[in-house]
Amino acid sequence: MNEHQQTLFEFMGQQADKLAVQTLQHIGLTFISLFIAVLIGLPLGIFITRKVKLSGPVLGIAGILQTIPSIALLGFMIPVLGIGAKPAIVALLLYALLPIIRNTYTGITGVDASVKEAAVAMGMNKWQVLFKVELPLAMPVILAGIRTATVINVGVATLASYIAAGGLGEFIFGGISLNNTNMILAGAIPAALLAIIFDFLLSRLQKLNFKKISKGTYAMPVLLMLLSSFYFIPSAYGGKLTAGFTPEFMGRQDGNLGLESKYGLKIHTIVISDAVMYKAAFEKQLDVISGYSTDGRLKAYDLVVLDDDKGIFPPYYAAPIVREESLKKFPDLEKALNLLSGKINDSVMTELNYRTDYLHQSPERVAKDFLEAHKLYKPSREGSAGIIRIGSKIFGEQYILANMYSMLIKGYTNYDVATKTGLGGTKICFDALTNDQIDFYPEYTGTGLLAILQASPKTVTEVTKSKDSTYNYVQREFEKRYQVKWLKPIGFNNAYALMMRRQQAKSFNIKTISNLKRYLNSK
Amino acid sequence: MIKVDGISKQFGKVKAVDAISFEVQEQENLILLGTSGCGKTTTLKMINRLIEPTAGNIYINNKNIFEQQPEVLRRSIGYVLQNNGLFPHYTVAENIAIVPQLLKWDKKKTESRTAELMEKLHLDKSYLHVYTGELSGGQQQRIGLARALISDPPVLLMDEPFGSLDNVTRSNIHKEFKALDELKRKTIIMVTHDVQEAFELGDRICLMDKGKIVQSGTPAELLFNPVNEFVKGFLKDQRLQLEFKAVKLHDLWELLPQLLKKTEGRSLSSVIDIWTALESFKFSGEESISIINHEGDQKQVSFEQLMAAFYQYKNKQGHE
Structure with missing residues (x-):
């Protein structure tokens, strides 16, 4: 990676291809959904001016749809429509409905009653009244609604990247995960510009005189279709297999960048959120995903981890990290914590995660079952020689580990335990540790190396050659910098990994990432 | 000839028009006079079926209007509204040409007829291509009248046509109205609450109250032979002027x-x-x-x- 601070323009220049694709996708998504929303909303708005009794319920329902948080709405769509463009378009269209229906209704009911009466009295039939009088006169208000809907859609379309529908959200959310300001801005600035430009263009359209607008109305659908088609331009290319990577994985050296530079892996990739990725792989919408090697869903969806034969994913061996002061204060602590060392390998951890994440068993029960099976469990001594504060990050695996440690400490020492689970991400947890809010928590060597120590690329390449050299490096550095001690590793490695469906990997004979590349390059 | 036969209109429980009958002779100018809410406008709007009656029948030249298609009926009846009801998105020419367009007249015919009316109504040709919002109230009302007269319908319905004009403009238009040869050939029913206007423009007056006709007759008949105190009271203001106008x-x-x-x-x-x-x-x-x-x-x-x-x-x- 470059050592000097990259400017926004350098970033945009470097990523121009992706930026163009995402922008086109973004425009496409916005306008496909807008187009459909106009097709539905306009007639519906007209309809409720004729059946005024229905206007309350219809506007009410459209209003409720509007209040559903966008991410939740996208979430609701996945079970019904899967991932990709479909649910994103439906969600966007639902958001666009309210302003269009409401403004159509308001616009038409707002037409001067005496003008309408004159139209009828001249002998116009109801369609002539609608098309020659009501719609042209309501058009500025209707256009204002479409304008609002467009701006809303440009905004909400950023969320489409969560469900693999693309758009500028890929940069925005990737940038947030990676704490890369340039990447965030590379997505956010074009998105804001799109909103401003479309708003401006529509405001011009609104200000044209009545006559021209009625002709402009015919041009509108054509224009909308044209803009909608943008979405399909980028997706015209494809590949044998489709990969779904998280925005974070896309931008990491120990992620997609490494896959491209070290393996030369070129695969049709879509960006998707961690939450739906595993299921999408199971449902054959994705073939290769970026996951965590001990994730319970690996087992739930029968996926296999591809061997990282060139070692681009640094090891993420888990071990408790403890304040040195605490070790002095509680002399029996280290021994109790080391009871777990070497006891849990990858598949065991996957199994445990599977029980909490997928079977929804409580972390406490899973922890106790495990300790009992390994004859480590002892009932609590109800000790009172001091309180040890255990921290954990906010995901299942950490909860299980925290529970195990809690039971071990209570069973083997005279200390009592206070657990502070759910301390958000790495930064919050580690800050709590260094500020004497907790005594220890389980951490991963890779996280220590990359996120906490923020080692230079050179050091990373050097020390990630083996799991021991990584462990030794972080142990040494943590002690020096933070007076925090890494105890013995628990045994499992929760690293980034590429995974595939077992069935597919077997039939294509893919075991390693190199195998995958060879398969992709064949034919 | 228009014959209104026992026509009623009920809105919910309210009887807006209560079984009224009257006849209007050809080329006669009948005024429906009364206070707001007396049912005069409802009565007028039932004649071109803007409002459908609850009971009764209306005949124009002995043809029952309820046996005709409403759109076709309306194209043969001129209609002038109080607030003129001009289309703000149409130019003056387009506004006047609405009915010819519905009747599928050819362009030449429409143009020459428009020009003729513009001249009769003292409207300058240069107005043809401006939007109606740019014109004064009096001009707008004249264009409303031109729009109603364009296809030379035998019947003209006018709903307080001069109600929104100031006094000076109104008395000018009254004079033109009386002088206009087009209107002399028409059977006209006009609604107004203005007694002076009724006396000035009407051949006969139907004075209405609470959905019924209290008295109908020539202005002089109403003035000198009122059937009851209501009629007398209604014509009390500026009585001398009314008398001078009625005789x-x-x-x-x-x-x-x-x-x-x-x-x-x-x-x-x-x-x-x-x-x-x-x-x-x-x-x-x-x-x-x-x-x-x-x-x-x-x-x-x-x-x-x-x-x-x-x-x-x-x-x-x-x-x-």
Whole structure:
């Protein structure tokens, strides 16, 4: 990676291809959904001016749809429509409905009653009244609604990247995960510009005189279709297999960048959120995903981890990290914590995660079952020689580990335990540790190396050659910098990994990432 | 001829129009007069089926209008609204051409007919391509009238056509209205709450109250033979002026002094009302005016003679 601070323009220049694709996708998504929303909303708005009794319920329902948080709405769509463009378009269209229906209704009911009466009295039939009088006169208000809907859609379309529908959200959310300001801005600035430009263009359209607008109305659908088609331009290319990577994985050296530079892996990739990725792989919408090697869903969806034969994913061996002061204060602590060392390998951890994440068993029960099976469990001594504060990050695996440690400490020492689970991400947890809010928590060597120590690329390449050299490096550095001690590793490695469906990997004979590349390059 | 036969309209529990009947002769100008809410506008709108009646029938030239398609019926009836109802997104020319377009006239015919009406209504040709919002209230009302007259329909319905105009503009338009030859050929039903206007423009007046017709007749009949206190009360304001407007010179013909000698020059027609005759004294400054009736007989009267005849006439009416 470059050592000097990259400017926004350098970033945009470097990523121009992706930026163009995402922008086109973004425009496409916005306008496909807008187009459909106009097709539905306009007639519906007209309809409720004729059946005024229905206007309350219809506007009410459209209003409720509007209040559903966008991410939740996208979430609701996945079970019904899967991932990709479909649910994103439906969600966007639902958001666009309210302003269009409401403004159509308001616009038409707002037409001067005496003008309408004159139209009828001249002998116009109801369609002539609608098309020659009501719609042209309501058009500025209707256009204002479409304008609002467009701006809303440009905004909400950023969320489409969560469900693999693309758009500028890929940069925005990737940038947030990676704490890369340039990447965030590379997505956010074009998105804001799109909103401003479309708003401006529509405001011009609104200000044209009545006559021209009625002709402009015919041009509108054509224009909308044209803009909608943008979405399909980028997706015209494809590949044998489709990969779904998280925005974070896309931008990491120990992620997609490494896959491209070290393996030369070129695969049709879509960006998707961690939450739906595993299921999408199971449902054959994705073939290769970026996951965590001990994730319970690996087992739930029968996926296999591809061997990282060139070692681009640094090891993420888990071990408790403890304040040195605490070790002095509680002399029996280290021994109790080391009871777990070497006891849990990858598949065991996957199994445990599977029980909490997928079977929804409580972390406490899973922890106790495990300790009992390994004859480590002892009932609590109800000790009172001091309180040890255990921290954990906010995901299942950490909860299980925290529970195990809690039971071990209570069973083997005279200390009592206070657990502070759910301390958000790495930064919050580690800050709590260094500020004497907790005594220890389980951490991963890779996280220590990359996120906490923020080692230079050179050091990373050097020390990630083996799991021991990584462990030794972080142990040494943590002690020096933070007076925090890494105890013995628990045994499992929760690293980034590429995974595939077992069935597919077997039939294509893919075991390693190199195998995958060879398969992709064949034919 | 329009025949309204026992027509009623009920809105929920309210009887807006309660089984009323009347007839309008060809080329007659009938005024539906009354306060707001008396049912006069509802009655008018039932004639071109903007409102469908709850009961009763309406015939235009002996054809039941409820047996015709409403759109077709409406294209044969001119309609003028109080707030003119011009289309703000249409130019003056387009507004006037609405009905011809519905009737699929060819462009030439529409254009020449528009030009003819514009001239008759004293509208400058340069207005043709401006939007109606840029015109004054009086001009807009004239265009509303042109739009209603374009296809030369035999029947014209007018809903308080001059209600939104100021007094000066209104009295000017009244004069033009009376002078317009197009309108003389039409059967007109006009709604107004303005007694002066009713007396000035109406051949006959139907005075309505609470959905019923209280009295119908010529202005003079209403004035001199009111059927009840309501009619009397309604015509109480500016009564003298109403009387001057209700009585025509030919009504007084017998009471005016015999012709002394034939005079040369301008004579007033005996169809004009006394109000107009009195105005002509004022404007001409002459001692006497010369009047000619439809048989060509001529009379010469002074102001005093005219007033004397009028009071004689009035006394006679009261005692009938």
